[in-house]
Amino acid sequence: MTMEKGMSSGEGLPSRSSQVSAVKITVKEFETKQSHKEKRGGFVLVHAGAGYHSESKAKEYKHVCKRACQKAIEKLQAGALATDAVTAALVELEDSPFTNAGMGSNLNLLGEIECDASIMDGKSLNFGAVGALSGQRENTQVRINLEGDLDLIEEGVVAAHCLAEKLLGYPGHSHCKTRNNPVGHSFLVGEGAYRWAVDHGIPSCPPNIMTTRFSLAAFKRNKRKLELAERVETDFIQLKKRRQSSEKENDSGTLDTVGAVVVDHEGNVAAAVSSGGLALKHPGRVGQAALYGCGCWAENTGAHNPYSTAVSTSGCGEHLVRTILARECSHALQAEDAHQALLETMQNKFISSPFLASEDGVLGGVIVLRTCRCPAESDSSQDKQTLLVEFLWSHTTESMCVGYMSAQDGKAKTHISRLPPGAVAGQSVAIEGGVCRLESPVN
């Protein structure tokens, strides 16, 4: 595996819209590193949410990204396929109290946790999703699991993965054929999703574990402010401004959806996404993290697509849904210049989308990777090919914390990407990325 110099640098595109006030394009350069150990190859890119990452918590955000990369790489090195590796990364991201997914998720209007998650396998093109999964009312929830305890499903993405696996696990993947999934469901919500997860042995956890001190404090503070605002204000715009400023003040509730994209030693790609959703959301609200085409996308190379692509999105769920952003990015990445294609997509199909024409700002972020095979650079092994992996992240939110690692690296690299000073969140795009080469057997 060779980590090589980053993508060739590019100039910012001219602004296509008055909404786009600034475009920052930074291209990271990576040090060359050679390794010829015969471990299984693969690459992972994760993020801990597009939103606002305070400097004071930067260390924690980076740390969870690093751990998530390591978990995925351990799987890949052991020969696991992309879906297993991407699940391992997501579980780690969900388990952190600093992310808005799984543990520490935003609480809804009733003080409950309800999670969305999904996963897509680029090889089979299967997809599994859970929406508004589990939920914990602050005082009164009565939800009994098989042991008679009050339990939550902690890891939404495991349930989504398990759901996808039920489709994967039978010949012909069989949307409509399996005993465990007799009518071929790929999307379960609410209590039904909870029952299904428990029946399939997905780990659950007792109450008060997923709700952290921070998320509960943020819930109480936000709810108090919302009630106050509703009493004294009739102007919705002021209400919104107040909500925004309170969020930033308190440095909570401003992160969204976490995600990961992976390519394994066979060249299969997978993508996954998990979210606690918006703070103070209505119970039952499902965002992009559970929705096909919106939260994640993965598609191996095929007759109509020269590149394998994997995408995971984050940000304002409704913005990502209206634009079906994950699938849109995946399609765009079939163009020759990945960097240019992603930038144009973020500008023209997201910020300037007619589906979001009346929005003040369009908030989101994506991580993407695409791969293609090319002859190995070294002459040493004629039975090897190089898998060229291009990986990028882009966001219109103030910041995005990412991590990435290949199976031959000793540790993950992490980075908090920020909009340049003066750029307006929701109207500007930051984009960065790099390239690495993986040696892989010829299939």
Added chain:
Amino acid sequence: MTMEKGMSSGEGLPSRSSQVSAVKITVKEFETKQSHKEKRGGFVLVHAGAGYHSESKAKEYKHVCKRACQKAIEKLQAGALATDAVTAALVELEDSPFTNAGMGSNLNLLGEIECDASIMDGKSLNFGAVGALSGQRENTQVRINLEGDLDLIEEGVVAAHCLAEKLLGYPGHSHCKTRNNPVGHSFLVGEGAYRWAVDHGIPSCPPNIMTTRFSLAAFKRNKRKLELAERVETDFIQLKKRRQSSEKENDSGTLDTVGAVVVDHEGNVAAAVSSGGLALKHPGRVGQAALYGCGCWAENTGAHNPYSTAVSTSGCGEHLVRTILARECSHALQAEDAHQALLETMQNKFISSPFLASEDGVLGGVIVLRTCRCPAESDSSQDKQTLLVEFLWSHTTESMCVGYMSAQDGKAKTHISRLPPGAVAGQSVAIEGGVCRLESPVN
């Protein structure tokens, strides 16, 4: 308004795939009818589910389509916009015990009703959806409404419409700005969706009203057969065949999702869809009827699209989701020849989709309309334009029952479209349609 001769007849496309064994193309011809009453104009096309419609119940299927058309046209004549008219049509379709939506919906594995529905407004591009809404356990459900009764939300599409309206009803439609929808949700599921609907005054109804004698009998019969099959069979394919044959025998459980598409006197389009989902589905399963891009799509003409388009889909939910079929059809309909574009989409993006490569058959149906403005044919009114409305239905299921009507017609036309003899459901496409002209004021 002039109902004119149908679209020019076309030959069947050569089969693009071995899966496509037959292509039937019938083009309906409609009688010319003139009327110059100054009622508000508009047009509606509805369907009562793509699936299998027995001759013995043909009269009921046609009758409900006729009533749904009339309800929509009454709204349009009174000056209502497309979203109101499409909602009126859907409520009528949901209220019929013969359709798999609202009243008489398929029961899930626990004997509950859980409905999916969504609506899209082509003018604002807003979308509202509810998934796995309400639910009624056969014996034990405890769900209390404001009056302390055990209630169900009968009309999923009203909840979806109401949700969309909350987005529509404020300046700038404001995904993130309204007091009633403080975080801009467009998709609610399960108990949360139920609570929201009750809080917003959506009519609910006492238990045992939505479950009909037929749906309960079908549930018991299907469940008994499933249990028997699970005991004695290990071959999943046999299980599937048994399910299919029992469904056809009993003439129940084989219809899916109902829908409607409308254009109003201003030329705005809207689409809506509602479904009880698959028989014996797992609780919490959400199908295409609630999913953005999959169940319905509506988009007024704009800078990038010469035609206004509205689409509603029906069939195997997972097939329609994987192919994001509603949006796919809408995009394809921007080509010059609507008939050809829809046929190619059904063949290449649906039956032959790489996302459904391992399916034995791909089951679905769509109704579509597209409109464009052209100068009025008569010289009588220089301040009038003609709105050319092309409408089509297409299905890979054995049959599809449709109805259509313009605001100037005395009554709706209805039709049960069937695959030609010998054609294999899931591998063949039927497509039919027509054209009408509406006089409308120049905007």
